[in-house]
Amino acid sequence: MSVGASFLEQVNQAFDRAAGFTQHDATLLANIKACKNLFYTSFPVKRDDGRIEVMHAWRAEHSHHKLPCKGGIRFALDVDADEVQALAALMTYKCALVDVPFGGAKGAIRLNPKSYTTDELERITRRYVFELVRKNFIGPGLDVPAPDVGTGPREMAWVADTYTQLRPGELDALGCVTAKPVSQGGIRGRTEATGRGVFFGTREVVSLAEDMKPLGLSTGLEGKRVVIQGLGNVGYFAAKFFQEGGAVLVGFAEAEGAIANPKGLDLEKVMAYRRERRSFMDFPGAANLARREDALELDCDILIPAALERQVTADNAPRIKAKIVVEAANGPTTPEADAILARRNVMVVPDTFINAGGVTVSYFEWVKNLGHVRFGRMQKRFEQGAYGRLLHAVEGVTGRQFTNEEIERITHGASEEDLVNSGLEETMISAYHPIRAIWKREQGKVDLRTAAMILAIDKVALSYEQLGIFP
Ligand code: NAD
Numbered sequence: 001m002s003v004g005a006s007f008l009e010q011v012n013q014a015f016d017r018a019a020g021f022t023q024h025d026a027t028l029l030a031n032i033k034a035c036k037n038l039f040y041t042s043f044p045v046k047r048d049d050g051r052i053e054v055m056h057a058w059r060a061e062h063s064h065h066k067l068p069c070k071g072g073i074r075f076a077l078d079v080d081a082d083e084v085q086a087l088a089a090l091m092t093y094k095c096a097l098v099d100v101p102f103g104g105a106k107g108a109i110r111l112n113p114k115s116y117t118t119d120e121l122e123r124i125t126r127r128y129v130f131e132l133v134r135k136n137f138i139g140p141g142l143d144v145p146a147p148d149v150g151t152g153p154r155e156m157a158w159v160a161d162t163y164t165q166l167r168p169g170e171l172d173a174l175g176c177v178t179a180k181p182v183s184q185g186g187i188r189g190r191t192e193a194t195g196r197g198v199f200f201g202t203r204e205v206v207s208l209a210e211d212m213k214p215l216g217l218s219t220g221l222e223g224k225r226v227v228i229q230g231l232g233n234v235g236y237f238a239a240k241f242f243q244e245g246g247a248v249l250v251g252f253a254e255a256e257g258a259i260a261n262p263k264g265l266d267l268e269k270v271m272a273y274r275r276e277r278r279s280f281m282d283f284p285g286a287a288n289l290a291r292r293e294d295a296l297e298l299d300c301d302i303l304i305p306a307a308l309e310r311q312v313t314a315d316n317a318p319r320i321k322a323k324i325v326v327e328a329a330n331g332p333t334t335p336e337a338d339a340i341l342a343r344r345n346v347m348v349v350p351d352t353f354i355n356a357g358g359v360t361v362s363y364f365e366w367v368k369n370l371g372h373v374r375f376g377r378m379q380k381r382f383e384q385g386a387y388g389r390l391l392h393a394v395e396g397v398t399g400r401q402f403t404n405e406e407i408e409r410i411t412h413g414a415s416e417e418d419l420v421n422s423g424l425e426e427t428m429i430s431a432y433h434p435i436r437a438i439w440k441r442e443q444g445k446v447d448l449r450t451a452a453m454i455l456a457i458d459k460v461a462l463s464y465e466q467l468g469i470f471p
Contacts, residue, residue, distance in 0.1 A: 005335065007086040007309055013335050015089070018453030021446060024461045032092075032460050035085045036103075037061040041131045045124050048117055055109055057128050059137045062088035062104040065463040068141055068366075069105035070095060070178075070359060072148025073128075073155070075121075079108035083309075087148075090330055090352060091359065093456035098356040098431045100363040105143050107132075113150045125155050129162040138163060140175030140370065146362050149308065152233065153181045153191065160184055175369035178362035187365035187375075189420035190358075195237020195306075196421065197357015198328045199245060200428035202302065205324070205349055211436075215323040215347060217301060222246035225262070225300040227322065229253040230307025231271070234328050234355065238304055239267050247302070252280065253295035259286040260298055296320060305332035312337045320346060327351035342447050350449035352456060353435055360427045364420055375420065380413035387411035 005013060012033060019029045039059040044052050058081055061069045071091040074084075084106045091104030109128055113121060132138040138145065138159075147156060156179050163176040180186035189196070202221070206212060209219050217224075226247045228239050231254050243249055249267055251260040256279040259265065265286060274280040281288050289295055296303060296316055303322035305311045309331035312320065317333075317340035324347045327333060333341070333348060341348055368375060388411045391402055402410070414422070439451035446454070 006082050007331055008082045008089075010310075010331060010335055011086045011089050014449060014453055015093075015457070018446075018450045018457055021442065021450070021454050022457055022461070024457065028461055028464060029457070031464065032063070032065075032457060033089070035060055035062045035088060036064050037137070038081060038085060039132070039135055039137050040081060041128075041135075043127050043131060045120065045127060047120055055111065055124055055127075057107070057109040057131070058084045059107040059132060059143070060084040060088035060105060061137070061143055062106075063092040063460065064103050065092075065460055065467065066095070066101045066103050068102060068139070069143040070100070070102035070146065070362065071105035071107065072146045072358075073107040073109070073151050073159075074148040075109050075111055075113045075150030075155075077110060077112045079110050084108050086309075087330055092460065093453060094352045094356045095359060096456040096459040097353050097435065097452055098360050098427050100356075100359055102144070102359070102363065105145070106148070107145055108148075121155070122158050125158045126162045129159050130166065133163060133166050138176055139167075140170075140172040140366070144175065144177060144362075144366060146178045146358065147233070149232070153179055153186060156180045156186075157184045172370050175366050178365040179358075180365070185365075185369055187361065187368050187420060188415075188417040189424070190361045190365055191233065192237045192241075193361035193420075193424060194234045194328070194355055194358035195239075196241055197360065197424055197428050198234065198238040198304065198306075198326060198354055199241035200357070200425050201354045201432060202242075202324075202326050202349065203245060204429050204432045205347075206302075208436075211347070215345065217323055220246075223248060224302055225250045226302045226304060227251040227253075227260075227295055227298045227300045228304045228306055228328075229295055229311060229332075230305070230329065231274075232306070234358075235304070235306030236267075236271070238306055238328050242302075242304075243267050250300050251289075251295045251298040253289075253292045253307070254280060256292075257281050258289040258292045258295035259283050260289060260295065261286040262299070302326055305329050308332070310334050312341070314340060317341050318344070320344075322346065324349060326354055328355050330355065338447070338449065348447060348449060350452050352449070352452050353431060356431065357424055357428060360424055361420055364423060375416045376414050376418070377416075380415060383413035384411050387413075 087106035088104045095102045156177050159177040164173045174185035179190050224247045228235050248264040297319045299321045302324045304326045306328035312333040314336035317337035326349045435452045
């Protein structure tokens with residue numbers, strides 16, 4: 001393991017380590033590991049004041065064993081070809097783990113979104129999509145972007161509109177991008193999906209007494225002390241569902257710094273305070289930490305890095321007090337830190353599994369777009385009627401009259417959001433157990449990250465073997 005490995009080397013080292021536990025042919029493994037397409041473009045953009053600026057952008061398609069490819073678009077200053085390839089590879093393994101039938105991809109534009117106006121960001125996004133269309137790097141059957149750091153539903157609506165304009169009459173055009181606003185073909189529950197998935201997955205992990213005992217933890221999330229780094233899309237919703245699930249949020253880190261309160265921080269109060277002052281520092285009852293990264297070392301049970309890659313490093317890993325690190329962000333733990341945490345008996349729940357909720361619900365959105373009908377629309381009323389008739393029959397047999405409130409609660413037909421959340425819960429719970437089974441099978445020789453990677457490699461390898469080689 002080289003010190004200071006790049007993010008791509010970090011991902012590939014994790015792959016190689018796991019590959020050593022599989023029986024696959026070396027060339028097949030090399031083929032799985034290699035990024036299949038890498039697109040780089042630079043294009044000029046006119047700023048509002050008339051200045052011209054040259055933008056640099058990428059799209060990496062890591063695997064074509066299933067199509068379309070899938071992965072977010074990141075707007076950040078430090079993006080490069082290495083990073084998009086690393087993130088695209090993680091997407092391949094992630095999709096395999098949660099049985100989402102996509103290859104991995106990732107896109108990025110090098111910019112700080114805070115330095116541009118909304119009009120400028122729109123022009124940049126649309127020109128990027130134009131370049132992707134020109135090179136066949138976007139389309140409902142080719143490659144389907146989604147948000148990542150620095151982008152959200154607003155940018156995805158621009159992506160969808162630009163693609164649709166350039167492909168008039170393409171019936172499935174809206175399936176070219178996911179996490180769109182609901183009114184633009186998006187799906188209810190997508191915005192919350194990654195954070196909600198982090199919650200469902202962690203709840204499953206901590207429900208198993210056999211695994212919690214060696215960590216000195218009881219089962220369940222109730223009362224668990226949690227620290228979250230990054231209160232963006234993923235971190236905020238993870239925090240919200242953990243708090244609703246009974247966990248105590250004892251520390252937050254954000255761009256402006258870090259705060260802590262061992263008795264617990266009320267998430268919504270912190271967010272309201274932060275909105276008003278553009279910073280949560282000096283939040284009443286909380287202590288300001290000297291440096292924002294000090295939050296990672298707070299006394300807690302669960303640490304959730306939900307900001308960026310390479311936050312838990314060889315430098316801070318020896319001082320991390322959490323018993324479980326839940327990788328809500330992509331690649332937040334360096335391989336050196338991983339080794340230190342393993343020695344210190346800290347469980348790391350890997351990104352490839354735990355933050356897969358976003359792509360899972362993106363898959364549901366894509367299916368909805370291809371089906372051209374909202375989930376639940378056909379059956380909601382029918383279910384309601386069927387349950388109502390059943391209750392009526394029960395009343396006839398038992399002589400008991402249900403109250404209106406009971407009838408409403410029991411006969412409620414599933415809405416789109418109910419179905420999305422239920423599909424997400426099922427996915428996260430059932431994805432964990434095969435990973436855990438490999439972890440147990442290897443009896444201390446691998447951690448959960450390697451177990452997840454072994455499973456992902458097995459699934460992708462099977463697909464490549466069955467497909468054969470063209471021509
Ligand atoms: P986001 O831009 O909405 O949020 C990131 C937050 O982290 C921002 O609020 C930012 O201010 C904060 N931040 C940045 N650097 C920080 C630091 N050093 N310390 C503390 N806070 C810091 O992005 P997001 O969509 O929430 O993504 C976060 C992570 O989750 C990324 O690694 C991303 O790849 C991963 N991820 C996102 C999704 C998704 O659906 N959005 C899905 C899977 C994985």
